[in-house]
Amino acid sequence: MTTEEHSELILAFARVLYVNGQATDQVVAVTRRLGNKLGIRAELLPRWGELQLRVEGSAAAPAAYVAADPVGVDMDRVVSTMQAVADIEAGRLSLEDAHKRIEAIAKAPPAPTWLFALAAAAGAVALAIIFGMQLSSPRC
Numbered sequence: 131m132t133t134e135e136h137s138e139l140i141l142a143f144a145r146v147l148y149v150n151g152q153a154t155d156q157v158v159a160v161t162r163r164l165g166n167k168l169g170i171r172a173e174l175l176p177r178w179g180e181l182q183l184r185v186e187g188s189a190a191a192p193a194a195y196v197a198a199d200p201v202g203v204d205m206d207r208v209v210s211t212m213q214a215v216a217d218i219e220a221g222r223l224s225l226e227d228a229h230k231r232i233e234a235i236a237k238a239p240p241a242p243t244w245l246f247a248l249a250a251a252a253g254a255v256a257l258a259i260i261f262g263m264q265l266s267s268p269r270c
Contacts, residue, residue, distance in 0.1 A: 131225055133185055136168045137194040139225065141183050142232045144174055145196050146211045148181060151203035160215055167219055202240075210235045 131139075140161055147157045158174045161183070165172030175182040176198075183194045214231050217223035223231065 131168075133170060134194070136165075136170055137172070137183050137185055139228060139232070140164045140168070140172055140174075141181060141194055141196045142229070142236070143211060143215060144176075144181050144183070145198045146207055146232060146236050148176060148198045148200050149202060150207040150211075151200070151205060152208045152211075160212070163219065164215060168225075204238075204240050206241065207235050207238055210238070 143164060144157050144161050147160060148154070152160075154176050157176065161172055161174035165185075171186040173184045173186070175184065179197065179199055181196050181198045183196075185193070211232065214223060214228060214235065218225075218228055
């Protein structure tokens, strides 16, 4: 793979993490880790609306950009992406398969609205029980 292809792969992982709610400093750290694994020195410069990747020591691909608006949260995508990064670092995932996996993660459907509503209702009931029990207990 060329430096440009490595940059595209790193940016794909960074973009999925960035737009789905991962902390910016963790996205930057993952970018460095992936760069180290791929044998390039990469620095991510996140901005609202775009991610810029600077690659040192390469005249072929000194910088790459990708559009990225961090306006959503999908922690399932974040967890899946972080697992894929761990698999790459451990040598369990080839770079060709990594391209396929990050594309699948990026296109994964979000959690259904009914599941979110059910989880919110269960949390509300749990809080009502906890605070209801606390208010009804005798004071000493």
